[in-house]
Structure formats: structure tokens, C-alpha cells
Amino acid sequence: MSYVFEPMATVGIPVTQSEDLFPVRRIYCVGRNYAAHAREMGFDPDREPPFFFCKPNDAESIVPVADGKAVDLPYPVQTGNYHHEIELVVAIGKGGKNIAVEDAAKHIFGYAVGLDMTRRDLQMKMREQGRPWEIGKAFDYSAPIGEITPIAQTGELNSGEIHLTVNGKTTQKSNVTHLIWSVAETxxxxxxxxxxxxxxxxxxxxxxxxxxxxxxxTMVATIDGLKSI
Incomplete structure (x- = not known):
């Protein structure tokens, strides 16, 4: 039996020191998981349980970035306020449900640097109207992701500076230790x-x-121990 049209190809992310690619199934995103960022967005992090949204897993949305390579991101349509958000990306290598915090590391394949590019004006408009965020978060070229470094090479990544520059000027600088919900808890x-x-x-x-x-x-995004983008 054939398909009525060619099915979508699986997007692969480069893996450090490997010829293999990591096949992407879904992209989950955690909202407001650093206290200082929650405050700059007008929220009290002490009262915010974790919440999640998704980005598309197609080739139009994901931008794999090989180590040492620069990529061009087209400026998105329908926005005048296009924001950068550097994030630690966790790649799952073993599935499961109701995973215990102490067992979470067993499910991690590796880590990468990612950008959650955001049409902030559209996101804020949706937030004000109590509507879903997809229009501000899930658009073409919204998820640049660097090489995945296996956990066997990094160990559990519970600390490390997270840093982004724009045209050589630091705009975001923090540490993974400041996550409200740790990787394992997430x-x-x-x-x-x-x-x-x-x-x-x-x-x-x-x-x-x-x-x-x-x-x-020009943006440069880095996290200690991982490949920059």
C-alpha cells in the first residue's frame, strides 16, 4: 500500500564524534523555567508549576547546526519583534512514562544547545487573549539546534554557563543550576x-x-561542555 503523497522525512540532528544522526520525533518546550526570566516576563516563578508546549518536528522548523558552521535564519513573516531564547536541549534515548526523578538520567541520550526563536509580539497577543502560543513559537526556522553530545561524554549536565551574544555583545548569561525545575525533574x-x-x-x-x-x-549561543551554534 502506498501513500497518497510522499510522507515527511525525519529530521536528523548531528551527533558529536559520530557519523550517525539523532532522529527527531517530537520537540517539547518548558515555559518560564528560569526565575529571572519569569520575572522579566511579568510572572512570579514561585507560583508557577512547569508547563509545556511543542514545536513542529519538520524540516521547515528545525535547523540542525553542525559544529563550527554558521546558518542563516530568514526573518519570519508577520512580526516586528523577533526574539532569541537560548536553551539547554535534552535528547531522549530511552522512552518511558511516569519516570522517577532518580531514574531520569537513564533516559537521556545527550545534550545540545538550542534556540527557541520567538515572534514575541504574536506570542504576547495570544497570551493577552488567553489563546495558545503556537503562532508565536511554532513557525518556520524557529528551532536551531546544535550537535548533540552524548551523555557518555558529558556526564549528567546539572551545571554549566549558558551564554548568548548578539553581534559580540552578551545578552543572555546564566547557569544551568538556575533552572527552577532541573532536567531530571522536567x-x-x-x-x-x-x-x-x-x-x-x-x-x-x-x-x-x-x-x-x-x-x-549575528548570534552565538554556548553552553559549557557542548558544541556552540
Whole structure:
């Protein structure tokens, strides 16, 4: 039996020191997972349980970035306030549901640097109207993701500077230790809502300092121990 049209190809993310690609199944994102960022967005982090949204897993949305390579991101349509958000990305290598916090690391394949690019004006408009965020978060070229470094090479990544520059100027700088919900807690919580599968990516939230970029700007995103983008 054939398909009525060619099915979507699986997007693969480069893996450090490997010829293999990591096949992406879903992209889960955690909202407001750094206290200082929650405050700059007008929320009290002490009262916010973790919440999740998704980005598309297609080739139009994901932008794999090989180590040392620069990529061009088209300025998105229907926005005048296009924001950068650097995030630690967790790649799931073993599925499961109702995963215990102490077992979460067993489900991690590796880590990467990612950008949750955001049409902030559209996101804020949807927020004000009590509507879903997809129009501000889930658009073409909204998820640049760097090489995935296996956990066997990094160990559990519970600390490390997270840093983004725009045109050489630091705009975001924090540490993974400042996550409100740790990587293990995020995996455990998410697995009570969805059965996680191999190939899932979790974007764990962005620190303070988010801001607009315009055509011609150059961003560099780094997390200690991982490949930069």
C-alpha cells in the first residue's frame, strides 16, 4: 500500500564524534523555567508549576547546526519583534512514562544547545487573549539546534554557563543550576503527561536577557561542555 503523497522525512540532528544522526520525533518546550526570566516576563516563578508546549518536528522548523558552521535564519513573516531564547536541549534515548526523578538520567541520550526563536509580539497577543502560543513559537526556522553530545561524554549536565551574544555583545548569561525545575525533574514531570519516546527533544527553558534581533544580526549561543551554534 502506498501513500497518497510522499510522507515527511525525519529530521536528523548531528551527533558529536559520530557519523550517525539523532532522529527527531517530537520537540517539547518548558515555559518560564528560569526565575529571572519569569520575572522579566511579568510572572512570579514561585507560583508557577512547569508547563509545556511543542514545536513542529519538520524540516521547515528545525535547523540542525553542525559544529563550527554558521546558518542563516530568514526573518519570519508577520512580526516586528523577533526574539532569541537560548536553551539547554535534552535528547531522549530511552522512552518511558511516569519516570522517577532518580531514574531520569537513564533516559537521556545527550545534550545540545538550542534556540527557541520567538515572534514575541504574536506570542504576547495570544497570551493577552488567553489563546495558545503556537503562532508565536511554532513557525518556520524557529528551532536551531546544535550537535548533540552524548551523555557518555558529558556526564549528567546539572551545571554549566549558558551564554548568548548578539553581534559580540552578551545578552543572555546564566547557569544551568538556575533552572527552577532541573532536567531530571522536567523529564519526570513531562513523562506523567506524555509517554516519552526515543527521538524526543526537550528544550528546558531560557534564562533572562531575551531580546529582539533584526536582519543582519549575528548570534552565538554556548553552553559549557557542548558544541556552540
Amino acid at each position: 523529564i519526570a514531570n513531562l513523562s506523567t503527561l506524555f509517554e516519552l519516546k526515543e527521538g524526543d527533544l526537550i528544550m528546558t527553558g531560557t534564562p533572562e536577557g531575551v531580546g529582539a534581533v533584526v536582519a543582519g544580526d
